[in-house]
Amino acid sequence: MPDFRYLQLDVFGARPGGGNALGVVIDAATWNDAEMQAFAAWTDLVETTFVLPPSTRDASYRLRIFTPRREIPFAGHPSIGSAHAVLETGYAAATGGRLVQECGAGLLPIRVEGDRDARNLFLQAPAARVISEGLPAGSTLESVLRGVALGALPPAFVEGGRRWWIAEFADEPSLRAWQPDHAAIGALAADTESLGLCAFARSSTAEYDLVVRAFPAGVGIVEDPASGAANGLIAAWIAKAEPRGPLAAGYRVSQGREIGRDASILVRIERERIWVGGKARTIIDGRTRWPV
Numbered sequence: 001m002p003d004f005r006y007l008q009l010d011v012f013g014a015r016p017g018g019g020n021a022l023g024v025v026i027d028a029a030t031w032n033d034a035e036m037q038a039f040a041a042w043t044d045l046v047e048t049t050f051v052l053p054p055s056t057r058d059a060s061y062r063l064r065i066f067t068p069r070r071e072i073p074f075a076g077h078p079s080i081g082s083a084h085a086v087l088e089t090g091y092a093a094a095t096g097g098r099l100v101q102e103c104g105a106g107l108l109p110i111r112v113e114g115d116r117d118a119r120n121l122f123l124q125a126p127a128a129r130v131i132s133e134g135l136p137a138g139s140t141l142e143s144v145l146r147g148v149a150l151g152a153l154p155p156a157f158v159e160g161g162r163r164w165w166i167a168e169f170a171d172e173p174s175l176r177a178w179q180p181d182h183a184a185i186g187a188l189a190a191d192t193e194s195l196g197l198c199a200f201a202r203s204s205t206a207e208y209d210l211v212v213r214a215f216p217a218g219v220g221i222v223e224d225p226a227s228g229a230a231n232g233l234i235a236a237w238i239a240k241a242e243p244r245g246p247l248a249a250g251y252r253v254s255q256g257r258e259i260g261r262d263a264s265i266l267v268r269i270e271r272e273r274i275w276v277g278g279k280a281r282t283i284i285d286g287r288t289r290w291p292v
Contacts, residue, residue, distance in 0.1 A: 018262035073104025076228015122277030125232030128160025189218030225256035226263035
């Protein structure tokens with residue numbers, strides 16, 4: 001039975017174990033769809049990725065991303081973690097301080113800043129568009145947010161690689177203490193073919209600028225500890241709605257403390273380009289045997 005290099009990572013963690021777990025199989029060119037899906041179901045991680053040779057010269061590598069249930073075209077923390085894995089294993093090298101990931105969302109540049117434990121990776125988020133703004137009376141979103149004091153920006157439905165509803169809360173304490181109706185978020189996700197709701201609030205602490213909570217009921221997750229794609233869409237909404245605001249150039253995000261994690265995510269906004277980044281740590285580095 002062949003074996004393959006396998007890494008298990010902690011992505012975006014401000015401390016060991018504080019981020020989002022990811023499994024990465026290196027050089028999985030001989031795996032078929034069913035084998036990848038079966039392995040992802042067995043690992044039972046939020047996502048497991050498979051690194052493959054690129055199909056174009058413009059890419060450093062090709063990536064396939066699987067949840068325990070299905071393949072998805074793009075996700076943030078799997079992209080950052082997989083970039084870390086290809087650098088750690090030597091599967092691909094950065095050229096001019098960057099990698100290019102080929103995935104279901106196209107060719108995505110990844111900046112490489114620093115090395116090893118000091119390394120930050122920044123993914124250029126897919127281009128985003130705002131589908132709708134506001135809180136329609138009688139809508140499922142209104143039911144989800146009933147009783148919530150909202151912040152300066154109205155809720156928005158944003159698409160870019162993934163589709164998320166975004167809502168700003170009036171302050172950090174109310175967001176951290178919020179006990180959402182998860183069934184209602186699930187209905188919102190189903191009704192709108194989206195992942196669910198991502199909420200944020202501004203912070204006055206020196207440690208970070210935003211606190212974020214993400215509820216991707218559309219893929220069967222109650223709450224996500226670190227959401228790269230969702231944070232990219234929040235940034236796109238802020239860039240559109242407040243192009244000259246205090247967050248217009250970027251900011252730091254705290255996520256996951258409400259579920260016992262502690263993620264730190266960095267966002268940079270450069271005109272129409274959104275970069276979402278942070279650190280990844282290798283927790284397990286070994287070999288996996290799987291019938292292929």
